[in-house]
Amino acid sequence: MKLLSFYFCLSGLIILGACSNKEETIVDQWLDKTVIIPEDLIYTRYGMDTIEYSTALSDYTILMYVDTVGCTSCQLQLERWHDWIRYLKRDSPYNISFLFDFYPKDEEELLDLLQFYQFDVPVCIDRKDRLNSMNKFPMGNKYHTFLLDKENRIVLIGNPVNNEGIADLYRKILVPSDSILHDKKQALILVPHKKINLYQIPKDSIKAQFVIKNIGSEKLVLQHLSTSCGCTSVKYPKQPISSGDSAIIRVQIEKQKRGFFQETIRVYANIPESPITLNITGSAL
Secondary structure, eight states, X not given: OOOOOOOOOOTTOOOGGGSOHHHHHHHHHHTTOBOOXXXXXXXXXXXXXXXXXXXXXXXXXXXXXXXXXXXXXXXXXXXXXXXXXXXXXXXXXXOEEEEEEEEOSSHXXXXXXXXXXXXXXXXXXXXXXXXXHHHOOOTTOSEEEEEEOTTOBEEEXXXXXXXXXXXXXXHHHHOHHHHHHHHHOOOOEEOXXXXXXXXXXXXXXXXXXXXXXXXXXXXXXXXXXXXXXXTEEXXXXXXXXXXXXXXXXXXXXOOSSOEEEEEEEEEEESSTTOSEEEEEEEEEO
């Protein structure tokens, strides 16, 4: 398989043009390098139930290594990873594996996060930090995300859920039809209300709707949506929206506790300003 010649920054860094010379050197050293994945690593669901897991038949593998020193749900963005994985499984023509390797400093906190966000993707609780020990990942960054080819060589470096520029680069390879739409056929939209305040509302009936109108000449494609909390679910049209037509994004929030809430929905689409951000606030009764 011919590797694509891209140059990207490490997870959490901005695109290479703004990186320091030191960071450029690190990227140059790691691009096209083969990552060694120990064959006897144990993968589990929620860190409890062991799962048989192999990447042998995969076209690509997304590997995320996390040293969970100071780990928080905001840094991990597990709910966004859920959305991203569902999107790739639905729209990519390739067989993609996902490996999440956690070197836990606070294993109890990590397991709580996995269960809270219902993150049922196979994960490895790598208590001896074997993946890092075998590969010696660059120091100074506790989060590393790699796109690997069939031979586990690094094709891309960077986290697609935190950086839309990097996400576009993943799309070019993994969802080629989406990347064509995203690059060349951009729509224009009008969103009358990007912020909705529900004020006081019963916690078991928190719902809202956002209207997005296609005011451009190209068809509008809502590629995927991510939410700031696992308690928030969204429904939106999967078919392209013609010029002059509108789409409705339906949001439902399930709150267990009373009190103020503020949730964010990010909408990724073939528009110049992608992603756009929608907000819902209120007080659950």
